[in-house]
Amino acid sequence: MMKITVRILMMFVITLLAGNAMAAEKLQIDGSTTVGPIGDAFAEAFKDKVSITVSKTGSGDGAAALVEGRCDIAMMSRFMKDKEYKAAVNKDIYPVAHAIAMDGVCPIVHPSNPVKGLTSDQIRAIYKGEITNWKDLGGADRPIVMISRDTSSGTYETFHKLVMKKEKMTDSVEYVNSNPQAHARVKSTVGAIGYVGLGFLDRNVKALTIDGIKPSQSTISKGTFPVSRPLFLFTNGYPKLGSVVHAFCTFHLTEEGQEIIEDKGFVPVTDY
Amino acid sequence: MTESLLQRDKNDAAVEFSRPLRLSVTEDLRGFLAEKIGHATLFSITFLSVLAVMAIFYFVIQESVPFIFKGSFGESIGRLTEFLTRTGWYPQSHDNPEYGALSIIVGSLYVTLGALVVAVPVGVLAAVFLSDIAPFSLRQICKPIIEILAAIPSVAYGVFAVMIVAPWMQNTLGFTTGTNALNASLILSIMALPTIISVAEDALSAVGREVREASYGLGATRAETMLKVVIPASHSGIVAAIILGMMRAIGETMVVWMASGNASRIPSPWWDLSQSVRTLTATIAGELGEVPKNTDHFHVLFMIALLLLLFTFGLNMVSEFFMARFKKKSRGL
Numbered sequence: 149m150m151k152i153t154v155r156i157l158m159m160f161v162i163t164l165l166a167g168n169a170m171a172a173e174k175l176q177i178d179g180s181t182t183v184g185p186i187g188d189a190f191a192e193a194f195k196d197k198v199s200i201t202v203s204k205t206g207s208g209d210g211a212a213a214l215v216e217g218r219c220d221i222a223m224m225s226r227f228m229k230d231k232e233y234k235a236a237v238n239k240d241i242y243p244v245a246h247a248i249a250m251d252g253v254c255p256i257v258h259p260s261n262p263v264k265g266l267t268s269d270q271i272r273a274i275y276k277g278e279i280t281n282w283k284d285l286g287g288a289d290r291p292i293v294m295i296s297r298d299t300s301s302g303t304y305e306t307f308h309k310l311v312m313k314k315e316k317m318t319d320s321v322e323y324v325n326s327n328p329q330a331h332a333r334v335k336s337t338v339g340a341i342g343y344v345g346l347g348f349l350d351r352n353v354k355a356l357t358i359d360g361i362k363p364s365q366s367t368i369s370k371g372t373f374p375v376s377r378p379l380f381l382f383t384n385g386y387p388k389l390g391s392v393v394h395a396f397c398t399f400h401l402t403e404e405g406q407e408i409i410e411d412k413g414f415v416p417v418t419d420y
Numbered sequence: 421m422t423e424s425l426l427q428r429d430k431n432d433a434a435v436e437f438s439r440p441l442r443l444s445v446t447e448d449l450r451g452f453l454a455e456k457i458g459h460a461t462l463f464s465i466t467f468l469s470v471l472a473v474m475a476i477f478y479f480v481i482q483e484s485v486p487f488i489f490k491g492s493f494g495e496s497i498g499r500l501t502e503f504l505t506r507t508g509w510y511p512q513s514h515d516n517p518e519y520g521a522l523s524i525i526v527g528s529l530y531v532t533l534g535a536l537v538v539a540v541p542v543g544v545l546a547a548v549f550l551s552d553i554a555p556f557s558l559r560q561i562c563k564p565i566i567e568i569l570a571a572i573p574s575v576a577y578g579v580f581a582v583m584i585v586a587p588w589m590q591n592t593l594g595f596t597t598g599t600n601a602l603n604a605s606l607i608l609s610i611m612a613l614p615t616i617i618s619v620a621e622d623a624l625s626a627v628g629r630e631v632r633e634a635s636y637g638l639g640a641t642r643a644e645t646m647l648k649v650v651i652p653a654s655h656s657g658i659v660a661a662i663i664l665g666m667m668r669a670i671g672e673t674m675v676v677w678m679a680s681g682n683a684s685r686i687p688s689p690w691w692d693l694s695q696s697v698r699t700l701t702a703t704i705a706g707e708l709g710e711v712p713k714n715t716d717h718f719h720v721l722f723m724i725a726l727l728l729l730l731f732t733f734g735l736n737m738v739s740e741f742f743m744a745r746f747k748k749k750s751r752g753l
Contacts, residue, residue, distance in 0.1 A: 319685035
């Protein structure tokens, strides 16, 4: 008994030491909460080579952190703004964008709903409370139940910006706190409309076309689907070839990286 | 046998008395220190929980004050009035945020009162049955099962609400949306039941047998005894039970976040519980996670927390008052 304990302890100490020696290089990643899950999963894949800290504080903070040298890689769900770029250049930092994935948000309805597609204006009118019945959209005479993600989610942010054009949703919109829950509510509510990331579409809900464009891997990665946006990693200059940062920023091109991206409900930037 | 016991007693006594009555200085000091240190340790452990309450109050107030007290006095009053009397809740907007929490406060009251409408009659009647009518063996089975209700994690109730109650309401009752005030109220009432039943049952049982027998002796029937003697005699305990159940309902987060739909508006017409509402707790849970620190949105969420804290604090005081009155009464004072 004693011997085993000692042995386990020794093994523990050895792994700890070895781990420390191997993870001498440290990587700070900061930024968007939307890109955060990808950052986390990538960091998990790199954990043997380097010690990575991923903090999710929002795109704006990620940009600020890169400019101030607080992080090596900034995750951003939008491109850097002029001001942020200027601030960076003034500090001799040259932000380089790496588009690692596409985020597509698809409107969904109950499978029994005859409506096949809407224009983004119609969807905006629904969420603004201007259209309240499916019969105005060619469906059955049934009130529309609007389901949105919680206002702190990246999915909401995308939808709010690209479909709502940052206008207020009406106060009868219901909020749910995850993609699976939005899916579950639409699946079980006949009059519902909701929106989820592409990865959450299946037979139980019907994805609507927007402005006649069907949400799919291909339309989203090409950017023709109106509710899609690229997700970025920003580094100071193009990372040195062969460095860990370089490997991290090109990880989305590997099979493993693409699997992670799809697994998190996003779309890889490749098209084949 | 008795002899040997006696013998041992004597021996023990002898040992005890053979010790010197006067303690040496070190022994005296050690005893003194042991007592004081033990006392201090126990006191600080107890004080820790008091401290926790005080710290929570302190930090919640500290984080909520910047929302109100900003700018001139008139502006501060204006913000407070907006918070308490307006219904527009749109704190995440960059251009013109709105901080009207009235619909959220009303939402909390809706689900809480809705839960009480179901839980109070059911809970009190169940308590009456368990304390006075049920045979002992049945009671032994029922009580633990009811107490299991209190041990089920609230997220499990939430899943039940979303996956089973919501579709049932839509398909069978024909509601437009299944996650609504009624759904949340129903689930909350189930969650408040164990509290109400066990506290009310304790109150009813505490009314002495002699009171009941005096009533029977005067020719009252069992029902008359129950309704006119036992329940009135234990009414402060029952009120305390109801308030404790209410606190359970108002503070519950996960279930209402999942079951109430979270639409921040007051149902119209006002009695229509089939519309979705949003509660104070769900608003905090849903928005605090991602809100940037030290913004108005951040502080207004703490303002909501403060409101909730004051609510439960007030309810707690009321229940303490009734509890104390009940204890006094049952001692015959």
